[in-house]
Amino acid sequence: MSTTTHLESLTDEAITIIREVATECQNPVLLFSGGKDSAVLLHLAVLAFAPARLPFPVMHVDTGHNFAEVIEYRDQFVRDVGARLVVASVQESIDKGRVVEDTGPRASRNRLQSVTLLDAMIEHGFDAAFGGGRRDEDKARAKERILSFRDHQGRWDPRQQRPEPWDVLNARIRKGEQLRAFPLSNWTELDIWQYIAVHDLALPTIYYSHTRTVVERDGMLLAVGGPVVAEPGEVPYEAVVRYRTVGDASCTGAVESTAANVHDVIIEVAAARITERGATRADDTFSESAMEDRKREGYF
Amino acid sequence: MSTTTGTAVALRSTLRVATAGSVDDGKSTLIGRLLHDTKTVFEDQLAAVVKASRRYGDGETNLALLTDGLRAEREQGITIDVAHRYFATPQRSFIVADTPGHAQYTRNMVTGASNADVAIVLVDARHGVLEQTRRHAFIATLLGVKSIVVAVNKMDLVDWDETEFDLIAKEVIEYVQALPTPVPVTAIPLSALLGDNVVDASSNTPWYDGPPLLQWLEDFDADPRTEVGGRLHVQRVIRPQGGEFADFRGYAGVVNGGGFAVGDEVTIEPSGNRAVIKALHRAGKPVHSAENGHAVVIELTTTIDVARGDVLVATEGTVVPHIGESVEAEVCWMVDQPLTVGSRWWFKHGTRTGRATVTAIDYRHDLASLDREPTESLELNTLGRVRLLLSEPIVADRYIDNPEGGRMILIDEATNSTAGALMITAVNR
Numbered sequence: 147m148s149t150t151t152h153l154e155s156l157t158d159e160a161i162t163i164i165r166e167v168a169t170e171c172q173n174p175v176l177l178f179s180g181g182k183d184s185a186v187l188l189h190l191a192v193l194a195f196a197p198a199r200l201p202f203p204v205m206h207v208d209t210g211h212n213f214a215e216v217i218e219y220r221d222q223f224v225r226d227v228g229a230r231l232v233v234a235s236v237q238e239s240i241d242k243g244r245v246v247e248d249t250g251p252r253a254s255r256n257r258l259q260s261v262t263l264l265d266a267m268i269e270h271g272f273d274a275a276f277g278g279g280r281r282d283e284d285k286a287r288a289k290e291r292i293l294s295f296r297d298h299q300g301r302w303d304p305r306q307q308r309p310e311p312w313d314v315l316n317a318r319i320r321k322g323e324q325l326r327a328f329p330l331s332n333w334t335e336l337d338i339w340q341y342i343a344v345h346d347l348a349l350p351t352i353y354y355s356h357t358r359t360v361v362e363r364d365g366m367l368l369a370v371g372g373p374v375v376a377e378p379g380e381v382p383y384e385a386v387v388r389y390r391t392v393g394d395a396s397c398t399g400a401v402e403s404t405a406a407n408v409h410d411v412i413i414e415v416a417a418a419r420i421t422e423r424g425a426t427r428a429d430d431t432f433s434e435s436a437m438e439d440r441k442r443e444g445y446f
Numbered sequence: 447m448s449t450t451t452g453t454a455v456a457l458r459s460t461l462r463v464a465t466a467g468s469v470d471d472g473k474s475t476l477i478g479r480l481l482h483d484t485k486t487v488f489e490d491q492l493a494a495v496v497k498a499s500r501r502y503g504d505g506e507t508n509l510a511l512l513t514d515g516l517r518a519e520r521e522q523g524i525t526i527d528v529a530h531r532y533f534a535t536p537q538r539s540f541i542v543a544d545t546p547g548h549a550q551y552t553r554n555m556v557t558g559a560s561n562a563d564v565a566i567v568l569v570d571a572r573h574g575v576l577e578q579t580r581r582h583a584f585i586a587t588l589l590g591v592k593s594i595v596v597a598v599n600k601m602d603l604v605d606w607d608e609t610e611f612d613l614i615a616k617e618v619i620e621y622v623q624a625l626p627t628p629v630p631v632t633a634i635p636l637s638a639l640l641g642d643n644v645v646d647a648s649s650n651t652p653w654y655d656g657p658p659l660l661q662w663l664e665d666f667d668a669d670p671r672t673e674v675g676g677r678l679h680v681q682r683v684i685r686p687q688g689g690e691f692a693d694f695r696g697y698a699g700v701v702n703g704g705g706f707a708v709g710d711e712v713t714i715e716p717s718g719n720r721a722v723i724k725a726l727h728r729a730g731k732p733v734h735s736a737e738n739g740h741a742v743v744i745e746l747t748t749t750i751d752v753a754r755g756d757v758l759v760a761t762e763g764t765v766v767p768h769i770g771e772s773v774e775a776e777v778c779w780m781v782d783q784p785l786t787v788g789s790r791w792w793f794k795h796g797t798r799t800g801r802a803t804v805t806a807i808d809y810r811h812d813l814a815s816l817d818r819e820p821t822e823s824l825e826l827n828t829l830g831r832v833r834l835l836l837s838e839p840i841v842a843d844r845y846i847d848n849p850e851g852g853r854m855i856l857i858d859e860a861t862n863s864t865a866g867a868l869m870i871t872a873v874n875r
Contacts, residue, residue: 150459150737150739150740152459152460152539154729155460155739157729157741158700158728158729158739158740158741159741161729161741162681162700162741165681165682165698165741166681166797168682169681169682169754169797190729192730193729193730194698194741195684195698196684196727196730196743197684197686197691197694198684198685198686198687198691198694199686281529281530281531281532282531282532284515285512285513285515285516285529286515286516288513288515288529288530288531289515289516289527289528289529291557304516304518304526304527305518305526305527307527307554308863308864309553309554309556309557309780309863309864309867310557310864311556311557311560311589311778311853311855311864311867312560312561312849312853312867313561313700314794314795314853314854314855316794316855316857316862316864318792318857318862319862320862331530332530332532332541334532418488419488419489420488420489420490421488421490421491424488424489424490424491425490434494434497434498434501434517434520435516435517438515438516438517
């Protein structure tokens with residue numbers, strides 16, 4: 147009987163996908179936000195080519211609404227692995243008039259990232275982008291192939307996906323088209339945390355329990371002090387929280403948690419009764435097909 | 447896996463499962479039921495499904511909405527593309543591909559079934575075996591699933607009638623046994639909607655003494671595969687070029703067909719040169735040996751010409767790979783443009799790509815009669831046997847001997863779409 151564990155199989159699969167796309171595509175880039183999924187992705191990418199250096203740059207699509215700890219972590223991780231970091235700024239897209247920012251207490255820059263991402267891919271001539279997306283995150287992602295093809299506008303057409311038999315990856319694209327590759331497609335939130343434990347991977351401190359001033363809005367705990375300002379009637383209070391996902395600070399919620407280390411988190415995740423996006427992403431609860439709609443517009 | 451992580455240690459290897467069967471036979475509902483009854487559905491997902499069920503006018507909570515995640519699917523109440531879902535029991539982890547039943551989306555079914563160990567073929571007890579049931583069973587066996595479960599669904603609508611169940615079970619078993627590559631078949635009477643015999647045994651089927659579906663899946667063990675000997679299709683040459691690893695030269699790829707260990711002699715094909723394995727690395731760490739499925743980097747004791755597309759073959763292997771430009775294969779055709787004699791495509795086999803010209807179409811499979819019909823072309827969603835001439839030789843295995851070494855895709859030169867899934871039956875010079 148095979149002695150290969152589930153996590154080892156997922157690791158083999160992800161490394162194989164990363165190597166294949168990096169070899170078939172001309173100019174790939176790895177999307178790295180400093181969140182746990184992209185940290186695992188970057189860690190795997192480094193292992194895939196060791197002892198050679200990472201053969202492609204990493205790119206952060208920066209909404210400007212960041213957690214300071216995450217930016218610090220991003221810069222440290224990129225320095226440690228000797229990668230080149232490209233920062234694509236949503237603020238610049240706003241300043242240039244490429245996008246118009248929503249206003250109001252529920253405004254988020256999440257959706258604006260699609261334009262910034264696409265502009266940056268064209269500017270740098272990237273033909274493929276590795277993303278940390280997982281099929282267990284969302285029902286639209288569950289439908290997406292490991293290699294996801296995007297037209298010259300970066301748009302995903304869920305009705306015209308290429309067949310993807312076995313693991314024989316067909317990365318051929320025409321000039322102007324792009325590829326998004328998701329090596330973590332078959333991973334779950336729990337698999338990610340088990341990988342972090344096994345490889346003793348450092349994460350931004352906000353993934354672990356800490357005290358933070360928050361307001362409760364739409365059933366979610368949002369940190370005040372950054373882009374989120376308490377509305378009339380909302381009373382900021384101190385809570386013991388951690389983040390299950392790290393995204394744009396204006397729409398990423400914290401969860402009450404005393405999980406102070408990776409083992410506590412694994413126990414918490416294994417017992418969780420709410421999905422990570424449901425618990426922490428205000429923008430995904432707007433409508434039934436929020437993720438599918440964003441992907442059709444060129445989202446990650 | 448570390449036991450300090452607080453989660454159960456899986457007793458068996460991960461099982462990959464795909465659903466199959468005709469439209470409205472209840473594939474998505476069955477997967478929804480499996481997820482729901484194994485407590486894999488999260489509260490917010492269930493709340494969203496309850497809300498959506500109301501919106502789309504379903505009487506009760508429609509569990510199919512757990513996998514039918516696209517707007518077009520929800521509006522039409524059908525599955526268009528494969529959804530992948532994950533769940534685990536204390537016994538093992540499962541990766542489930544819920545595939546569409548419509549004939550026009552067969553290519554998406556192929557995507558889901560190609561990686562499956564087991565296919566669950568659903569049959570509506572009221573309608574019996576349909577053309578799509580046969581097509582999917584045929585494709586699943588051709589792709590190499592190790593076993594088929596016939597889930598005779600909606601048994602509540604035929605009053606749990608044992609005779610109806612037996613008739614359907616017998617028909618599928620006889621059909622599968624007559625296929626070119628038969629596999630074991632198990633039939634289970636169930637109701638995906640009501641949950642009978644899905645996770646829990648049903649009191650409505652006292653005449654059925656087998657396990658419920660989940661237990662069958664938990665207990666399933668494939669017969670160990672006969673190994674042909676280690677192969678590594680070289681994906682990439684790892685050369686650090688400078689620093690402390692200036693002399694490092696490693697060959698990255700996935701092991702298939704068997705294993706490799708440090709000290710083993712390998713033959714580099716198609717050149718036929720030989721070398722000895724100096725070191726093996728997996729996920730950045732040195733290892734003494736590697737087995738099927740491991741993503742490794744191999745260092746050889748001698749500097750030798752090895753490039754992407756070449757194959758390292760364990761010299762001590764039991765089956766010598768077939769090398770040549772002339773290929774015979776079973777094919778599932780997946781694009782509108784038909785495959786015709788003389789047509790040209792890109793091919794990808796292992797890590798080798800090149801051009802392929804169709805030299806002959808031996809026949810098309812008639813899915814009902816299982817006859818082999820002569821034909822000039824293979825259309826979308828048909829199966830047949832073709833011969834190809836490649837622009838360069840491949841180092842391959844017969845699909846039935848070693849699936850990883852025997853699979854190949856054809857790519858449309860104009861659109862770059864993956865046009866055909868091929869299972870190699872012979873390779874000649």
